[in-house]
Amino acid sequence: MDNTVSKTGDGVSQHEHRTEDVEQLKHQGQNTARGADRAANLIGDQQIELTEEDNKRIRRKTDKRILSILIWVYFLQILDKSVLGYGAIFGLREDCNLTGDQYSMVSSVAAIAQLAWQPFSSWLIVKVPHRLLMPCLVLGWGIAQVCMAACHNYAGLLATRFLLGLFEAGCLPLFSVITSQWYRRAEQPMRVACWYGTNGLATMFAAAVSYGLGQIDGAIHSWQILFIFVGLITVLSAPLVYVVLDNDIPSARFLTEHEKLQAIERLRANQTGTGSRDFKWSQVWEALYEPKSWLFIGMAVCLNVTAAVTNTFGPIVISGFGFDSERSSLLNIPFGFVQLIVIFPASYLAHRFRIKSAFLAAILAPVLAGAVMLYVLGRDNVPPLLAAYYMLAFLFGGNPLIVSWMISNIAGTTKKSVIMSLYNAGSSAGNIIGPLLFNSRDAPEYKPGLTKVMGITCALLAIIGLQVVNLVVSNKMQERKRVANGKPRKIQDLSMEHRYTTAQNDGSGAHLGENAFLDMTDSQNDEFVYVY
Incomplete structure (x- = not known):
């Protein structure tokens, strides 16, 4: 296959900005050049025949093996993170002598650890095989x-929560990168929803388990039993992850050799590759200077401020309505159910209509309305207060939309791992800020904190609009690059089609798709199309 791109004399002079690395990767027959995807060494210069039936078969196999592990492990991560709130209503604050803002700090320190660890996380995701990294x-x-169950004071809780946050730091960016390396862009919103949707399941499970374990009258406190129970489930799951997970498509044990080639081919239209083990500093700098990166990070901060409030203070806010600890746990089950039923329809609609920004903005309306209701309603009006609190759960439909929006718009293994780590850092910053907006002296109304939550939600809506404008401008720039390089101005984004379609059948040109596995970034690859 001819990998050269015809250029006019004017085209060459106008596009000196292409780096030497990109020119090396685009050199004729160099799909296996140093720095390209590992998949490039397997598929070489071939274009593999692939039918829609083949596409569905490989997707089903990938779901059974890869998606199932992502779902289970993300469920465990949310479960371990959320039980702190239930521990609080079962006496953790009193037993550990927490005063003032100490409980808020115990909650926030896990996010501080995640924030501090993100630079190293991005390196680990690129360099360490995922089959080893995830179980560790x-x-x-x-x-x-x-x-944490052995802690009896503020210092002990602070130390163990810090370690918990440290190990959880790589979870979201790792899962996002794995999803992008195994699935077509059209498939990604629903796959992200599947593993992120366990947020609601974990919330319901934690509420039910805390209620059940809270009935035990044993030698240790109920919150200690809860921490030991969920912690042991997680520890015992680590060997399972190692046994089931595969590093990438070239090393997939559940695919035949021919199916590996087909699995790689079906991702060609993504233009985002299947993963390289080379950590490229040029991609780091590109990630840092792009406005797109910082707008996504801004979304992460704003959205997770409110999410942190509900995770940490949700059970406490409900108990402020006048319920005892057991009933407060049970009344948080519907909150998790609302999360679950919002995440999947929102992600499906984003998949169906091939747009994420509009549905992301739409689900923020109930969140804003719920915060307003919590602010204005008296605490003796319990049914509307509960309805308002449950409306905040719509917020959890936002993260999977943002994550799938991000991984669809970022190419280059290092660049993607860096931006996803920065996104997780933004989430961590939101998780740090969120609990600090609420102080026990403002109970039970928490009006100062609710005012800030409303303002932050409005800021998130503004950032979504700015990102759409930014991506529209970026697509116009891509069109100009294609014209200068002798390619069509407009190309159909086949990765967003619901059925698998090859470039040949699309008729958009035989040369399109040759950059797909060269580990080029989205801005380096003129065939990349940004999605909204």
């Missing part, structure tokens, strides 16, 4: 969760 992270935070 799972084992680490599971042990930290069990150790």
Whole structure:
């Protein structure tokens, strides 16, 4: 296959900005050049025949093996993170003598650890095989969760929660990168929803388990039993992750050799590759200077401020309505159910209509309305207060939309791992800020904190609009690059089609798709199309 791109004399002079690395990767027959995807060494210069039936078969196999592990491990991560709130209503604050803002700090320190660890996380995701990295992270935070049960003071809780956050730091960016390396862009919103949707399941499970374990009258406190129970489940899951997970498509044990080639081919239209083990500093700098990166990070901060409030203070806010600890746990089950039923329809609609920004903005309306209701209603009006609190759960439909929006718009293994780590850092910053907006002296109304939540939600809506404008401008720039390089101005984004379609059948040109596995970034690859 001819990998050269015809250029006019004017085209060459106008596009000196292409780096030497990109020119090397685009050199004729160099799909296996140093720095390209590992998949490039397997598929070489071939274009593999692939039918829609083949596409569905490989997707089903990938779902059974890869998606199932992502769902289970993300469920464990949310479960371990959320039980702190239930521990609080079962006496953790009193038993550990927490005063003032100490409980808020115990909650926030996990996010501080995640924030500090993100630069190293991005390097680990690129360099360490995922089959080794994920079980190590799972084992680490599971042990930290069990150790929390042995704490009897503020210092002990602070140390163990810090370690829990440290090991959980790589979870979201790792899962996002894995999803992008195994699935077509059209498939990604629903796959992200599947593993992120366990947020609601974990919330319901934690509420039910805390209620059940809270009935035990044993030698240790109920919150200690809860921490030991969920921590041991996590620790025992680490070996399972190692046995089931595969590193990438070239090393997939559940695919035949021919199916590996087909699995790679079906991702060609993504233009985002299947993963390289080379950590490229040029991609780091590109990630840092792009406005797109910082707008996504801004979304992460704003959205997770409110999410942190509900995770940490949700059970406490409900108990402020006048319920005892057991009933407060049970009344948080519907909150998790609302999360679950919002995440999947929102992600499906984003998949169906091939747009994420509009539905992301739409689900923020109930969140804003719920915060307003919590602010204005008296605390003796319990049914509307509960309805308002449950409306905040719509917020959890936002993260999977943002994550799938991000991984669809970022190419280059290093660049993607860096931006996803920065996104997780933004989430961590939101998780740090969120609990600090609420102080126990403002109970039970928490009006100052609710005012800030409303303002932050409005800011998130503004950032979504700015990102759409930014991506529209970026697509116009891509069109100009294609014209200068002798390619069509407009190309159909086949990765967003619901059925698998090859470039040949599309008729958009035989040369399109040759950059797909060269580990080029989205801005380096003129065939990349940004999605809204």
